Amino acid sequence: MDDTELTEGLVRDLDGTFEILVRIHVDRCYAIALRVLGSPHDAEEIAQDALVRAYRALAAYEPARIRELRLRPWLATIVVNLCRNRVRRHSVRTTPLAPLVEAGHEPAADASTDPAALATAGADRERLATLLAMLPDRYRIPIVLRHVDDLSYAELAEVLGRPEGTLKAQVSRGLAMLRAAATATDLQELTA
């Protein structure tokens, strides 16, 4: 089901269609929050809160407004704003996060079934997540939206309210910082 069909369904029968939206978008809402905040517990709360807010907004919007919605960037905007509010409320982190503990995640679509290889990939993934978490917000959030969530720069501009050129520069600079950090910590998978 593409976005046009989905928004049309939401206009016609919000209660009957909203579950489909949840099934399609819950993982990416969670992933964005997880990579922006670094805490699985916070990410669960943010993903839930974001989707509940989306429902309430949809219930209040006129049909024309729902039809115009681009669901992917719209939901990302809600998630990112909630993440920012949370960081603000809990005072800005000044120390890098401890290595993340992610219970229950298997590497996505990994062809290898060799346990040793999976373990290595898992460990590297954690280190990569840690390095990402250490980036300043202005680099980390665009990188998460662009490279974890796969949004276009036009969509990033919509979510973050910054010009595309600025965002390209921030993503590029952030990636350079990640590469440098990866090299420094000898993270083999990140050598570009």
Added chain:
Amino acid sequence: MTSPVRLTDDRPGALGPALSARAPAHVAEDVLVETGLADRMAAIDSPLGTLWVAWNGRGVSEVELAPDGPEAAARHEQRTGRRTTLVDAPPAHLVDAIWRRFAGETRVRIPLDLRGRSAFEVAVWTKALEIPRGEVRPYGWIAAEIGRPKAVRAVGTALGHNPVPLIVPCHRVVRTDGSLGQYSLGGPDNKRTILAAEGLDPEGLENAARRGERLSGSSTTKIVCWPTCRHARRTQDRYRVAFRSLREAGEKGYRACKVCRPTAIAVDVAA
């Protein structure tokens, strides 16, 4: 081995394979419950034994007696069309609120999810909420108070369909002739049990009704009440006067209580 992640900007989503994540299954379910698109159900103790309570983010959606949880959940799903998951217990604040309501606190607020019910039904249930613990009112009183004085039978039907008995105290509504009447939560015996637990004497009520004593006045204040009104119940026996109808009381110079409002219906002595 996994292929190296290339950190260049010409491949959007490049970190996806490494850093995407799947939300735990409960997140989607929590969203659906919070928005009222799915319900949860759990057992709760009550004066009548184990009750099954269903709720979602909008409020309590059902209270029912059932032999077991799966049957209660299946019935609830059929009635509401919403997926219903059994869990260990309702949220602590909800259990606390329900218990305080059972114990007679009127100020405790329990949100109710009454979607799909008619405006008439909701009006009947809302009116029933006004009847204090330890008191009863006739069906006809509710009909009159909501501006549908002739809809007495419909009021009885609406009370029988009350999805949240005990929380909405439909057990405090009795037949106009003073007998206790039906009860949706397991039958008339349960109605008797709850009313007795709330401090009423169901048999005394029924006996008085059989003697034709529909209203109770005080010869000192010259005010006439429903017999269970708190103002009637504090009248000393020697000043208590029973009436068969409001007209009879009026003829003897009594006025209707402004709290329990027996004015709402004309109480005639039926055969």
